[in-house]
Amino acid sequence: MSRKKNILMASACIVLGMALAGPAAHAAEEVLTAIRSTHQFYLDGERIELEAYLINGNNYVKLADVGEALDFNVYWDGAVQIESAEPYTGRATESASTPEQARQDIATLVNGVRREHGLTELAIDQRLMDAAQELSGRKYTWHHNREECEAVLDAGYPYGFGSNLTVFTGAALPEIPQRAVENWVDSPGHLQAMLNPDADSLGVGVTVEQGVAYCYLLLGDPTTNNPYG
Numbered sequence: 122m123s124r125k126k127n128i129l130m131a132s133a134c135i136v137l138g139m140a141l142a143g144p145a146a147h148a149a150e151e152v153l154t155a156i157r158s159t160h161q162f163y164l165d166g167e168r169i170e171l172e173a174y175l176i177n178g179n180n181y182v183k184l185a186d187v188g189e190a191l192d193f194n195v196y197w198d199g200a201v202q203i204e205s206a207e208p209y210t211g212r213a214t215e216s217a218s219t220p221e222q223a224r225q226d227i228a229t230l231v232n233g234v235r236r237e238h239g240l241t242e243l244a245i246d247q248r249l250m251d252a253a254q255e256l257s258g259r260k261y262t263w264h265h266n267r268e269e270c271e272a273v274l275d276a277g278y279p280y281g282f283g284s285n286l287t288v289f290t291g292a293a294l295p296e297i298p299q300r301a302v303e304n305w306v307d308s309p310g311h312l313q314a315m316l317n318p319d320a321d322s323l324g325v326g327v328t329v330e331q332g333v334a335y336c337y338l339l340l341g342d343p344t345t346n347n348p349y350g
Contacts, residue, residue, distance in 0.1 A: 158174055164191075188209045227336065231243070234306060243320055243323040249273065249276070249322060250325060252326075255326065256269060257337045261286065273347060274350055280346065283314035285311045300334075301336040
């Protein structure tokens with residue numbers, strides 16, 4: 122968001138209704154009741170209207186209403202998607218990148234990490250791109266060494282390679298590249314793979330389904346062999 126904003130609430134305690142269920146001999150079972158909140162909400166010192174409900178002493182509001190009030194975008198695309206840098210529309214922005222653009226952006230960010238560590242940039246190898254996309258499309262949530270090696274061979278890349286995988290939810294498509302590379306940088310083993318000085322090429326795969334992003338990074342190393350080659 123472009124500036125900090127605060128929502129302040131002037132509130133009073135409201136007791137929720139309780140009900141007993143089952144025979145008296147059974148333990149009392151709490152039933153939560155949602156009550157339309159009469160609390161007042163303020164944004165930057167000015168009162169705003171938010172539809173809120175009190176549940177167990179806490180105010181609950183729609184995330185979309187908060188996004189509209191604070192002017193960041195929230196929409197549904199198989200899962201809740203948040204675009205913190207985009208104004209609220211309630212739908213995916215037209216400027217949102219495509220999966221293909223996300224793949225290119227990840228490659229750019231990976232090369233940026235290598236430059237920061239004094240290493241040469243890696244060329245995009247279409248064979249590794251094809252293999253990485255094939256693997257991401259399988260929606261693996263952990264590494265499958267043999268399947269990865271076979272996919273790389275089937276795509277026509279004859280050498281060994283390093284492989285990074287990250288799977289996460291809650292990121293809109295334009296935010297996936299940064300999130301993926303940050304995940305790899307924060308993991309010592311994945312960072313080591315990205316910083317392999319013998320690597321000379323890379324390929325990236327990105328698949329998004331029902332709000333889950335599956336991102337693969339393959340780093341070609343011509344000094345090694347594919348064990349299944």
